[in-house]
Amino acid sequence: MKFKNCFCDLSYISFFRRGPLILRLVLVCAVAAYFPLAALPLYAPLGTASGALGIALRSRLFPHNADMGGMETIYEEHDGGVFAQNASYKTEGEGEASALAAGGVLEPEEFSVSTPLIFFAHTLERGDMIGNLAIKYGLNEGTLISLNGIRNTRAIQAGRALKIPNQDGVMHKVAKGETLESIAKQYNVKPEPLVSANELFGEKINAGTTVFVPGAKMNEAALQEINGDLFIRPIRGRFTSAYGWRRSPITGARSFHRGIDLAAPTGTPIGAGMAGRVTSVGYSPVFGNYVIISHHSNYRTLYAHMSSVRTRTGAYVSTGQTVGYVGNTGQSTGPHLHFEVYKNGVTVNPLQLMH
Ligand SMILES: [Zn+2]
Secondary structure, X not given: OHHHHHOOOOOHHHHHHHOOHHHHHHHHHHHHHHOHHHHHHHHHHHOHHHHHHHHHHHHHHOOOOOOOOOHHHHXXXXXXXXXXXXXXXXXXXXXXXXXXXXXXXXXXXXXXXXXXXXXXEEEOOOOOOHHHHHHHOOOOXXXXXHHOOOOOHHHOOOOOEEEEEOOOEEEEEOOOOOOHHHHHHXXXXXXXXXXXXXXXXXXXXXXXXXXXXXXXXXXXXXXXXXXXXXXXXXXXXXXXXXXEEEEOOOOOOEEEEOOEEEEOOOXXXXXXXXXXXXXXXXXXXXXXXXXXXXXXXXXXXXXXXXEEEOOOOOOEEOOOOXXXXXXXXXXXXXXXXXXXXXXXXXXXXXXXXXX
């Protein structure tokens, strides 16, 4: 666009038309190389070939010049053939721009090789899952997990802002004696993108600092652990009632079922859903004999209707350790385990947290 203003006076055209052919050819190539628009009026007398030569020269000199806005329309009006290549270049440029505007990832290889690490925020909404977000943003799940230091993908909470990077990779804490080359080798990637992504122009890294390793993938075992199910099923019982609103089997009234029911014969051992500390053991008219265990990340589990309890308040239990036996105590219509999971004091659907 800006070239229009610079060359509104077209008197230079007549000068070109009078000189020796070879000189004109050289000059038009030079003008086309720097100012393709200004060279446009010169193409006709010298032939399309010189114009094409000039454009080819220019594209060699400025292979990544993205400032081509508005030019391709004019080119097409004058000579579609010569500028076809430029037009397609422009189309690619638009693709990149829209991908960026949409918060997407730069697709062309030349960009993915050495792009500084930038990211924007995604505030987690209820129901957001790392796996789905990774698909949405065209990233590996491990990238989001690593960059955000997520220790359990099932324990991510709505309202938390996640960093969404512009490229795949993992965070790496630099150990003593490690170099960019050794880190790159560890992850089977090239060292150069490490420099640009972390803007390490001195190429010196200190132990203890964290660097982003572009293109690196998270260790599969670590990923499985982080993605692993938070709770195990306390018993291998028959699933008889879901979490949520239902008609009460006792009163017939609509009520909210705060846990899940798993039916099993009386005396079936009940295992702790996850390691933790027993914070409550007791009897209530509703739950019968019950046990409450506190876990990490503000989780608590409740086991109700036990025939008998096999733990005590304050005891530390491991995952799957027997804490009691299936029974029919309290408000119960048959031997089963009523299992509740609390997160920050609020019940959540246990099925979303276990196998
Ligand atoms: Zn129940």
